[in-house]
Amino acid sequence: MSECSYIQVSRPVALPDPSASCEAPHLDAARTAARLRALLPAATVEVLAETFRVLGDPTRVRILDAIADGELCVCDIASLVGMSESAVSHQLRLLRTMRLVRPRRAGRQVFYSVDDHHILELLRLAGTHVQEKPQMPEPAR
């Protein structure tokens, strides 16, 4: 038993060599430096990811879809998406924090619209992407 342990410890172990894990021709120093310069700043990456995270919820997508054709009050949004007004209000507050919806106050009334054309275009593009593509991954070619 002890001999077996000794053999196990002393036997050369085939550790993977990280430098050998990728055989592709690599970027040279100049192109690596150019790519590094072009990367988004860390703070932008964080806000971008947080924006996508807030969009990554079916209820919030439905609310944005409901107001994509023009501003609506909370009642009408709740009616269109089949949710309570308090649940819609909660989601609208979150969407507003990330500047994905914009409130317009008219006296005691508040109407909500999609914040700007970027967000409308973003929803349209993502919708086109998911509707054009089959949902199962294809094998690597």
Next chain:
Amino acid sequence: MSECSYIQVSRPVALPDPSASCEAPHLDAARTAARLRALLPAATVEVLAETFRVLGDPTRVRILDAIADGELCVCDIASLVGMSESAVSHQLRLLRTMRLVRPRRAGRQVFYSVDDHHILELLRLAGTHVQEKPQMPEPAR
């Protein structure tokens, strides 16, 4: 005590009236029906939200940003984003499942690129949105 309970039960309770919670002029039946017809199908909403959820992670945003200017092997992506190749591979598998990246096999080498122009445009639009806007919510007007 029992009298008190009796009084509490018999006293008219001021329940909120949902119809009174929103004083805005509401959509009429025809416009409500038109908006309902224009809503995205439930299955599309789910995939859209899942796509945004996968994008809602700083590491995955950084990987997509790294390959936004053209395909790269895992080594180069790992080098650009400062992560291990195994961590990058794990994220690439997830991104590929949601068809956000596309692998191209050349012999034993695999290069990854952003899946299509929709995703590139989506990243560009979201980046423009978050860079144009102050990050604190503005008060309702």
